[in-house]
Every structure is written in structure tokens, then in C-alpha cells.
Amino acid sequence: MKDVNAQINQYKCPYCGANMVFDAQSGNLFCPHCESQIELERDKNVKERDFSDFTKTENAWDKEKVHSYKCINCGSQTVMDKSAIAATCPFCGSAVVVDSSALVSVRPDTVIPFEVDNDTAVASLLKWRKKRLLAPNSFQKMVKVDEIKGVYHPMWTFDGYTTTHYRGRLGKTRTRTVTHNGKTHTQTYIDWFNVSGTRKNVFDDVLISASQTINQKSLDKLQPFEQSKYCVYSDQYLAGYIASNYTVAPETAFELAKDKMKAVIQNEIMRHHNADKVDYLHLDMHFDGKSFKYLMLPIYVTATKFKQKVYNQFVSGVVSQKGKKSQIKVVGKSPLSPIKVTLLSIGIAIGVGILGWLMYMAGFFA
Ligand SMILES: [Zn+2]
Ligand SMILES: [Zn+2]
Incomplete structure (x- = not known):
């Protein structure tokens, strides 16, 4: 099996001419041959995009620098360095990946670079696998070389200033004491009332997954991916890694984000009116301003084959804190x-x- 890392020649080492890769541990470009490093300056000046300029050609992937692939088996769409050759699909392990560079796709603007290197990800995965007591021994004891790949998972993140006019009928559950035939007992009832008003909200970073290659449940379990780790995307972060292309259009994702925002607004209105029941509530939400980012999250993906079936496990590419302990989250299915x-x-x-x-x-x- 070809080593993807060995195929990259876009970032030549200035000392020995070998191909450099992005090193997750140091966050620099690293030469595996002479071990020299080139420091990568992180641009933290992440900008939001406007909806109108999203599909402009200057936002597309640079075809001189990257190659796009599509997996015929599972449909995943990935992007790699021009000189990297897709040997197998990271999600299903299938070897039927075809060049799909003809499809112009938008380049991400924001990234959380990998901070967990491949060896550490493998160690975390093995620790997780050991706990799968009913899994086959071979699965518990080893991770095959080509089984795990560092993949940037695409997300849409939306920001918005909203003004919402609302009207509806809300209720509050109350209790009262009633006397009936000389006996007193407690009764619960709902006190209904009409409401109307206006609310202003600011939404920051409402995250919607841009691809189904990693399911929402797994993504939720891999959280958090902290905003403080966001950087401006640069192709150097891709050296040695794979980026998944978006398959959920930003317009579709925006509708899902609106639903999330409306749920937040509805909760606020309920709290504001001290209500716990809804008869009906109409929200008329307007955007005074909105923008979005196209973000890449670092996740190690496995495609484990066992008796003709593929099992995916996902390892977070960032370290998170659990109390005072740092941890690397792992989720997935095991045979x-x-x-x-x-x-x-x-x-x-x-x-x-x-x-x-x-x-x-x-x-x-x-
Ligand atoms: Zn070198
Ligand atoms: Zn596939």
C-alpha cells in the first residue's frame, strides 16, 4: 500500500529536498528525512464570509495544488495534495477512488490543525479497543498501517444577528387547592395566556456538519472543538492529511442552523414569560446580519474490515480537558x-x- 505522506512533493525540504509533511505535535512542517522543521506561522485572524461571495471562483480549491477524489463505493469526496495519490477511501477502505477534479469545489477558510499525531491517535485507539471485550483479539491488539487516516471533516458555522417578532399562547402549570364535598385536595391546571413581543439575539458559531461521512452522533461525542483553536486555512495543513469535501450545500445547512437558532429563541421566550407549555408560538425571525465560515475539524478515521463489513472508529485530532486530565476522545463501532x-x-x-x-x-x- 502506498504511503500518502511519501507522495507529497509540494513542500520540499530546503535542506535535503525531501517532501515535508505537517507535523501535528509541533504544528510545523517537518522533514521525515533530515528531521528539520519549518515553523508555520498561525494566522488567527479568522474572517467570516458573506453569503453573496461564497461561490466566487477565488474561493475554490486551487487546482494547481490539490486533487479531488470520489469513492465509487461509499460516495465520499476527498481532497489531497496534488502529488498525493488516493490509495484507498478513508471511510470504507475501498480501492475504487476516482479522480473528480473536474468538480469545482469551495476551499475551506478556517481550520483546526491536527494537534494529535498519528502514533498518539493509534495509542488512544488501541486503549479504546482493549475495552471492547467482545471484539476479536486481532481488533483489540493492533491497528493496521493503512487502517487509520487523518481527515479534515467539513463543517458550516453560522453567525447571525436576528430580530424576532413573536406572538402566541403559552401556559404555566399551577396547582390549587379545591374543596369538594367537605374534602380538600390539590389540583394541577394550566394557566394559559397570550404573549407577543420582539427579541434580539446574537448567534456565534452555530455548527452544522457539511458531510455525512461522519454521522452527527459521533461528531457530538467528539466535541469540543474549541473556537480558540481556529486558524485561517492554508494548504500546508493538508500536507500528509486528507480533507473531506462538503456534500451538504451551505443553503441547506443554513436552514438547519435557523432551526437551531429558533429553538434557542423559543426557549428564551418561554423563560422570559415563565411558561412551561406551548399552545402555539409564531416566530418571525429576520437577519440584521449574517455570515458563515467553512471550517475543517481534525479527526482520525478508521475503516476496519471484518467479515465483509466495515466498522468506522473516529479519534479526535485535538486534546480536550476532562477536569484536570487531558484526553483524546474516541468513538465508533467495533466488530x-x-x-x-x-x-x-x-x-x-x-x-x-x-x-x-x-x-x-x-x-x-x-
Ligand atoms: Zn530534509
Ligand atoms: Zn468509500
């Missing part, structure tokens, strides 16, 4: 070992048998 599952069911059957015998001896069925 089941038929032998272990059989042994477990035999074990359970024997256990149930023994329990039944003990109960019989103790006279439970007498």
Missing part, C-alpha cells in the same frame, strides 16, 4: 468475535442453569 459471543452465551446459559439448580435446592419451586 463482534463470534467465538467470544458464543462463549458468553454458553457462560450465561451455565450461570442460569446453576442459578435454577440453586433455587430448586433452596425450595423455590416447591
Whole structure:
């Protein structure tokens, strides 16, 4: 299997001429041959994009620098350095990837560069796999060289200033004491009232996934990807990594973001009126300003094949804090070992048998 890293010649080492790759640990370009580094200055001046200029040609991937691929098997669309050759699809492990550079696609403007290197990701993955007690031994003990790849996952993030006019009928659950035939008891009832008003909101970074190659549930579990780690995208961060292209159009994502915003506004209105029930509530939301970013999140992806089925596991490319401990999050599916599952069911059957015998001896069925 070809090593993607070895195929890159876009960033030649100035000392020895070998191909440099982005080094997650230092955040610099690194020469695997002579071990020299070139410092990458991080541009933290992340800008928001306006909707109108999104599809302008200057925002497209530079075809001189990158290649696009499409997987015939699972449909994933990826972008790599021009000289990197897609050997297998990172999501399904299939070798049927075709060049799709004819499709012009928009280049990301914001990125969280990988800060977890490949070896550390593999170590975290193995730790996670060891805990999958019913998984096959081979799965628990090793990660194959071509099984894990660093992939930038695309996200749309929306900002907006909104003004919302609302009217509706809300309710508050209350209790009262009533006396009936000389007896008092407590009754709950809903106190309904009409509401109307205007609210102004500021939304910062409403995240919507731009591709289904990693499902929303897994993305939620891999959070957080902190805003403080955002940088201006540069192709150098791609050296040695793969970027997934967006397949969810920004307009579609914006509708989903609006739903998220409306849910926030509705909660605020409920709190404001001290209500816990909704009969109806009409929200008329206007944008006084809106912008978005096209963001790439660093995630290691595995495509583990077991008995003709593919199991994906995802390892976060950033370190997060859990209390005082730092951690690297891992989520995913693991195959089941038929032998272990059989042994477990035999074990359970024997256990149930023994329990039944003990109960019989103790006279439970007498
Ligand atoms: Zn070198
Ligand atoms: Zn695929």
C-alpha cells in the first residue's frame, strides 16, 4: 500500500529536498528525512464570509495544488495534495477512488490543525479497543498501517444577528387547592395566556456538519472543538492529511442552523414569560446580519474490515480537558468475535442453569 505522506512533493525540504509533511505535535512542517522543521506561522485572524461571495471562483480549491477524489463505493469526496495519490477511501477502505477534479469545489477558510499525531491517535485507539471485550483479539491488539487516516471533516458555522417578532399562547402549570364535598385536595391546571413581543439575539458559531461521512452522533461525542483553536486555512495543513469535501450545500445547512437558532429563541421566550407549555408560538425571525465560515475539524478515521463489513472508529485530532486530565476522545463501532459471543452465551446459559439448580435446592419451586 502506498504511503500518502511519501507522495507529497509540494513542500520540499530546503535542506535535503525531501517532501515535508505537517507535523501535528509541533504544528510545523517537518522533514521525515533530515528531521528539520519549518515553523508555520498561525494566522488567527479568522474572517467570516458573506453569503453573496461564497461561490466566487477565488474561493475554490486551487487546482494547481490539490486533487479531488470520489469513492465509487461509499460516495465520499476527498481532497489531497496534488502529488498525493488516493490509495484507498478513508471511510470504507475501498480501492475504487476516482479522480473528480473536474468538480469545482469551495476551499475551506478556517481550520483546526491536527494537534494529535498519528502514533498518539493509534495509542488512544488501541486503549479504546482493549475495552471492547467482545471484539476479536486481532481488533483489540493492533491497528493496521493503512487502517487509520487523518481527515479534515467539513463543517458550516453560522453567525447571525436576528430580530424576532413573536406572538402566541403559552401556559404555566399551577396547582390549587379545591374543596369538594367537605374534602380538600390539590389540583394541577394550566394557566394559559397570550404573549407577543420582539427579541434580539446574537448567534456565534452555530455548527452544522457539511458531510455525512461522519454521522452527527459521533461528531457530538467528539466535541469540543474549541473556537480558540481556529486558524485561517492554508494548504500546508493538508500536507500528509486528507480533507473531506462538503456534500451538504451551505443553503441547506443554513436552514438547519435557523432551526437551531429558533429553538434557542423559543426557549428564551418561554423563560422570559415563565411558561412551561406551548399552545402555539409564531416566530418571525429576520437577519440584521449574517455570515458563515467553512471550517475543517481534525479527526482520525478508521475503516476496519471484518467479515465483509466495515466498522468506522473516529479519534479526535485535538486534546480536550476532562477536569484536570487531558484526553483524546474516541468513538465508533467495533466488530463482534463470534467465538467470544458464543462463549458468553454458553457462560450465561451455565450461570442460569446453576442459578435454577440453586433455587430448586433452596425450595423455590416447591
Ligand atoms: Zn530534509
Ligand atoms: Zn468509500
